[in-house]
Amino acid sequence: MRVYPDCIPCFLRQALEAARRVTENRKEQREVLSEVAALIPGLPMDATPVDMGREIHRTVNAVIGSVDPYREVKKEYNDRALLLYPQLKQRVKNSPDSLLTAIKLAAAGNVIDFGVGAKFDLSQSIEKGLREKLVGFDYALLKERLEQVEEILYLGDNAGEIVLDKIVIEELVSREKKVTFVVRGKPIINDVTLKDASYVEMDKVANVISSGCDAPGTTLRYCDSDFIETFGKSKLIIAKGHGNFEGLSEEDRPLFFLLKVKCPVVAAELGATVGSIVLRAKVKGKM
Amino acid sequence: MRVYPDCIPCFLRQALEAARRVTENRKEQREVLSEVAALIPGLPMDATPVDMGREIHRTVNAVIGSVDPYREVKKEYNDRALLLYPQLKQRVKNSPDSLLTAIKLAAAGNVIDFGVGAKFDLSQSIEKGLREKLVGFDYALLKERLEQVEEILYLGDNAGEIVLDKIVIEELVSREKKVTFVVRGKPIINDVTLKDASYVEMDKVANVISSGCDAPGTTLRYCDSDFIETFGKSKLIIAKGHGNFEGLSEEDRPLFFLLKVKCPVVAAELGATVGSIVLRAKVKGKM
Numbered sequence: 001m002r003v004y005p006d007c008i009p010c011f012l013r014q015a016l017e018a019a020r021r022v023t024e025n026r027k028e029q030r031e032v033l034s035e036v037a038a039l040i041p042g043l044p045m046d047a048t049p050v051d052m053g054r055e056i057h058r059t060v061n062a063v064i065g066s067v068d069p070y071r072e073v074k075k076e077y078n079d080r081a082l083l084l085y086p087q088l089k090q091r092v093k094n095s096p097d098s099l100l101t102a103i104k105l106a107a108a109g110n111v112i113d114f115g116v117g118a119k120f121d122l123s124q125s126i127e128k129g130l131r132e133k134l135v136g137f138d139y140a141l142l143k144e145r146l147e148q149v150e151e152i153l154y155l156g157d158n159a160g161e162i163v164l165d166k167i168v169i170e171e172l173v174s175r176e177k178k179v180t181f182v183v184r185g186k187p188i189i190n191d192v193t194l195k196d197a198s199y200v201e202m203d204k205v206a207n208v209i210s211s212g213c214d215a216p217g218t219t220l221r222y223c224d225s226d227f228i229e230t231f232g233k234s235k236l237i238i239a240k241g242h243g244n245f246e247g248l249s250e251e252d253r254p255l256f257f258l259l260k261v262k263c264p265v266v267a268a269e270l271g272a273t274v275g276s277i278v279l280r281a282k283v284k285g286k287m
Numbered sequence: 288m289r290v291y292p293d294c295i296p297c298f299l300r301q302a303l304e305a306a307r308r309v310t311e312n313r314k315e316q317r318e319v320l321s322e323v324a325a326l327i328p329g330l331p332m333d334a335t336p337v338d339m340g341r342e343i344h345r346t347v348n349a350v351i352g353s354v355d356p357y358r359e360v361k362k363e364y365n366d367r368a369l370l371l372y373p374q375l376k377q378r379v380k381n382s383p384d385s386l387l388t389a390i391k392l393a394a395a396g397n398v399i400d401f402g403v404g405a406k407f408d409l410s411q412s413i414e415k416g417l418r419e420k421l422v423g424f425d426y427a428l429l430k431e432r433l434e435q436v437e438e439i440l441y442l443g444d445n446a447g448e449i450v451l452d453k454i455v456i457e458e459l460v461s462r463e464k465k466v467t468f469v470v471r472g473k474p475i476i477n478d479v480t481l482k483d484a485s486y487v488e489m490d491k492v493a494n495v496i497s498s499g500c501d502a503p504g505t506t507l508r509y510c511d512s513d514f515i516e517t518f519g520k521s522k523l524i525i526a527k528g529h530g531n532f533e534g535l536s537e538e539d540r541p542l543f544f545l546l547k548v549k550c551p552v553v554a555a556e557l558g559a560t561v562g563s564i565v566l567r568a569k570v571k572g573k574m
Binding site (some may be wrong): 006040043 | 291293294297306314317327328
C-alpha cells in the first residue's frame with residue numbers, strides 16, 4: 001500500500017507521540033518534527049507507510065537517543081492480555097467454531113496499536129469483535145486453504161495482541177498444523193520482538209523467528225535473507241495488523257491479512273469501515 | 288501564542304484539507320504537503336500558528352493556483368447564519384441580559400472554522416453555548432470597561448459567524464457605542480473579508496475596515512499601517528476566534544478574546560476545555 005496524502009500529517013503526529021514518550025522538552029520534540037518533516041519532500045511516490053514509519057522511529061531514536069520508548073507499555077499490554085488469556089481460551093472452547101472465534105479475537109486484539117494515535121480499550125474491542133457482523137471476512141477461503149497445507153507462516157504485529165495470536169496458533173496446532181511465528185528484528189513502536197514471543201511463551205506452540213525487519217511492519221527489502229526465503233516458500237501466510245498489510249499488500253503471495261481497521265486510509269484501501277475487523281485473502285480464487 | 292509541537296502535524300492536515308478543496312490530484316496534494324513540510328525546519332521558535340497558517344495557504348495557492356478555495360463554503364455559512372438571524376435576534380431580545388446572550392451566541396458561532404479540521408454543527412453549538420456554565424468568562428469586566436469607552440474595535444473571524452457578531456454589535460450600538468469591525472485583507476480559509484461584511488450588511492451598523500492582514504488571524508507585522516495605528520489607539524478591543532487570539536495574545540493592549548475553543552493547544556493556552564466558549568480579558572485588572 002502506497003503512502004496516501006492523509007498519511008503525511010499522521011507521520012508527524014506519530015513522530016511527536018514517540019518523541020513525547022522519551023522527552024518533555026519541546027525543543028527536542030520540535031527537532032524531531034523538523035527532521036521528520038525534512039524527509040517528506042524526498043519521499044518516493046511508491047513508498048509505503050511502513051517505509052516512512054521506519055524512518056520516523058529511526059529519527060526519534062537518533063535525535064533523542066532512546067532505542068525503545070515503548071518498552072514499558074509493551075510489557076503492560078502483554079501482562080494485561082495474559083490475564084485475559086484463561087477466560088478467552090474458555091470462550092474459544094465453548095464457541096461453536098473455535099477457530100473462527102480465536103481469529104475474531106486475534107483481529108480484535110490488533111486494536112493494541114500505539115502507532116495509529118487513537119485511544120483504545122482492549123476489552124471493548126474484544127466484545128465488539130466477537131459480536132461483529134463480519135463483512136468480506138474470508139474465513140471460508142482460509143478454512144479451504146488450511147485443508148491443503150501443513151505449515152503456516154504467521155506474521156505477528158503488536159505486544160499484547162500476541163497473546164491472542166497464540167490462541168489462534170493453539171487452534172491451528174490442535175489441527176496438526178505446524179506454525180512459524182514471525183517477529184520484528186528490532187524494537188519499534190509496540191511491535192513484537194523475540195523478547196515478547198518469549199515472554200508470552202509463544203515458543204512453546206510455534207517456531208519463532210525474526211524477519212530482521214526494523215520497520216513497524218514487514219517490507220521485504222528490510223528483512224533478512226533467511227526470512228525472505230521462508231516467506232517466498234510459504235504456502236499459507238497469515239499477516240496481522242496495519243503494518244504487515246501496508247508493507248505486503250502488493251506482494252504476490254498466498255497471504256491472508258487479519259487486522260482491525262484503525263484509520264481511514266487502510267479502510268479505503270480495504271473497502272472496509274474504521275473499527276471493523278477484517279480477514280482478507282490477497283488472492284480471492286485458487287492460490 | 289507560540290507554535291506548540293502539536294501544531295505541526297495539524298499544519299500539514301490543514302494544508303491537505305485546503306489542497307483537497309481545489310484538486311483531487313494526489314500528486315498535487317503531495318506537492319503541497321512537501322512544500323509545507325519543507326517550511327517546518329526553518330520555523331522560528333517564536334512563530335505563532337497564524338504565521339504558519341499564512342505560509343500554508345500561500346503555498347497551497349502557489350502550487351495549485353486557486354486564490355479562494357473556501358469561497359463557496361463562506362457564502363453557504365453566511366446564508367445559513369442569515370436564515371437564523373431573525374430567531375436569534377428574538378432570543379437575544381427575550382433574554383434577561385441581551386448583551387450577554389448576544390456575546391454567547393457570537394462565541395458559539397465561532398465554531399464555523401474550516402481551519403481546525405473538526406466537523407461542526409452551528410445549531411448545536413448555539414444551543415450548547417446558550418446553556419453553557421460559563422467558566423472564566425470575563426463578562427463583568429467587559430461590562431465595566433464598556434462603561435468607560437465610546438468606541439470599540441471588533442476583530443471579526445469567520446464567515447457565517449459574522450452574522451452573530453453583528454448581533455453583538457447591534458447590542459453595542461443600541462448602548463450608544465461606536466463600533467469598528469475589522470476584516471482580513473485577503474481571502475484566507477473561511478475568514479471574513481470586506482465582501483462578507485458587505486454581504487451581511489455589517490456596514491449598516493459598524494464602520495468596516497480591513498486589517499490588511501493576509502494571515503488566518505491578526506499578526507501586526509502583516510497588517511497595514513492604518514490598522515496598526517487604529518489598533519494601537521483603541522481603548523477596547525474584542526478579538527474573535529482562534530486566529531486573532533493566536534496572533535495577538537502577547538500584545539499589551541486592552542483586548543478581550545471571544546472564541547469557542549476548538550483544539551487542545553488553544554485550550555491549554557487558555558486553561559479552558561475544548562468545546563467551551565471563552566471571553567478572556569488580556570489584562571485582568573485595570574486596563
